[in-house]
Amino acid sequence: MAKSNQYSGICTKAVHAGEGPDPATGASAPSISMSSTFVTDESAGFSAHELDETSPFVYARWGNPTVRQLERKVSALEETEATVCFASGMAASSAVFFSLLSAGDHAVVSNVCYAGVAELVRDSLPRFGIEISLVDSSDTDAVAAAMRPNTRLVYVETPANPILRLTDLQAVAGIAHAGGAKMAVDSTFATPIATKPHALGVDYVMHSLTKYIGGHGDALGGSLSGTREAMAHINTEAAIHYGGVLSPFNAWLIQRGAATLPIRMAQHQKTALAVARYLEGHPKVGQVLYPGLDSHPQRDLAKRQMANTSAMLSFQAGDGEKLAAIMAEHLGIIHYAVSLGHHRSLICWIGTDGIMETSFRLEGDALAAYRAVAGDGVFRMSIGLEDADDLIADLDQALARV
Numbered sequence: 482m483a484k485s486n487q488y489s490g491i492c493t494k495a496v497h498a499g500e501g502p503d504p505a506t507g508a509s510a511p512s513i514s515m516s517s518t519f520v521t522d523e524s525a526g527f528s529a530h531e532l533d534e535t536s537p538f539v540y541a542r543w544g545n546p547t548v549r550q551l552e553r554k555v556s557a558l559e560e561t562e563a564t565v566c567f568a569s570g571m572a573a574s575s576a577v578f579f580s581l582l583s584a585g586d587h588a589v590v591s592n593v594c595y596a597g598v599a600e601l602v603r604d605s606l607p608r609f610g611i612e613i614s615l616v617d618s619s620d621t622d623a624v625a626a627a628m629r630p631n632t633r634l635v636y637v638e639t640p641a642n643p644i645l646r647l648t649d650l651q652a653v654a655g656i657a658h659a660g661g662a663k664m665a666v667d668s669t670f671a672t673p674i675a676t677k678p679h680a681l682g683v684d685y686v687m688h689s690l691t692k693y694i695g696g697h698g699d700a701l702g703g704s705l706s707g708t709r710e711a712m713a714h715i716n717t718e719a720a721i722h723y724g725g726v727l728s729p730f731n732a733w734l735i736q737r738g739a740a741t742l743p744i745r746m747a748q749h750q751k752t753a754l755a756v757a758r759y760l761e762g763h764p765k766v767g768q769v770l771y772p773g774l775d776s777h778p779q780r781d782l783a784k785r786q787m788a789n790t791s792a793m794l795s796f797q798a799g800d801g802e803k804l805a806a807i808m809a810e811h812l813g814i815i816h817y818a819v820s821l822g823h824h825r826s827l828i829c830w831i832g833t834d835g836i837m838e839t840s841f842r843l844e845g846d847a848l849a850a851y852r853a854v855a856g857d858g859v860f861r862m863s864i865g866l867e868d869a870d871d872l873i874a875d876l877d878q879a880l881a882r883v
Contacts, residue, residue, distance in 0.1 A: 570689025
């Protein structure tokens with residue numbers, strides 16, 4: 482009798498989607514296929530253009546069994562038809578831009594987003610004749626005003642790094658589609674547990690798998706999810722031709738981490754809210770930015786769009802550079818380090834002058850709007866899975882040294 486593999490719950494999807502017992506050995510845990518090439522029973526063409534969903538594995542850059550398992554799991558979590566995995570989140574973001582845009586095309590991009598993407602759209606894309614308009618994507622009127630006849634893509638990040646600004650995905654997707662453009666979102670901070678962007682009209686959902694989906698800070702990876710047709714194009718154009726494919730070993734690590742994503746995110750959120758409330762009440766801390774706080778300026782949107790407010794928060798505190806040096810030397814549990822979404826708590830200082838000079842380069846009203854929430858800079862904190870009381874005590878002893 483055939484066994485049922487139907488499931489609808491998010492925890493069951495996280496554990497079982499994309500995988501099953503090994504048909505050859507019966508192994509319960511997924512295996513790792515590290516082979517770079519595959520023996521086939523039939524003559525295979527020498528071009529990936531001849532591949533379809535029924536094609537056997539031929540060459541690891543074209544497709545790999547372990548990576549395919551992870552792709553199916555991410556698709557199940559995001560409720561999309563297909564996913565393509567990449568060597569990093571940055572490779573996944575680049576895949577969107579370089580696969581959809583050509584010389585003479587125009588894209589509307591959030592003016593606050595991950596630094597790598599911010600620099601890509603400001604420095605690299607214009608060299609290829611691609612026009613970019615940078616907007617505050619939380620302002621739907623600004624997005625609409627930026628659209629042009631040659632706009633092919635609207636790219637946003639929500640919550641935005643590092644000021645946790647939110648974008649109304651359904652509203653912006655409607656604007657993009659009305660203008661004949663596609664919409665992409667970096668949903669890394671939110672995770673599939675918080676938001677299902679594709680259900681809100683987003684065409685391309687990007688994740689840095691390095692972060693929450695992997696969850697353990699030990700494997701780089703990225704993904705794009707969407708329709709089967711859209712992902713077939715992304716796979717041929719970006720993964721196969723550009724070559725930034727995911728290592729099977731990293732795919733296996735990320736897949737193992739993804740199994741616990743729902744329960745991790747529940748704990749991440751619970752602890753983050755406790756730490757955010759502590760920081761909000763601390764006399765040496767200024768503005769605290771966290772979508773789960775009632776003080777967040779877009780709290781109503783967070784309630785509508787995020788089933789989980791995740792574990793990223795930012796806050797201002799006195800002389801940021803001085804405090805950063807204190808934290809780097811004296812924090813005991815929290816690691817002073819970049820990155821996010823790991824089981825360990827991480828914190829770093831992002832000075833406004835520095836990020837403006839290197840990545841965002843905002844001016845005028847846009848710069849004033851950023852400074853209104855970030856001041857001279859913010860501490861970006863990724864809350865891990867430690868006990869809230871221990872994290873608070875660690876922060877408290879560091880703040881007491883200022």
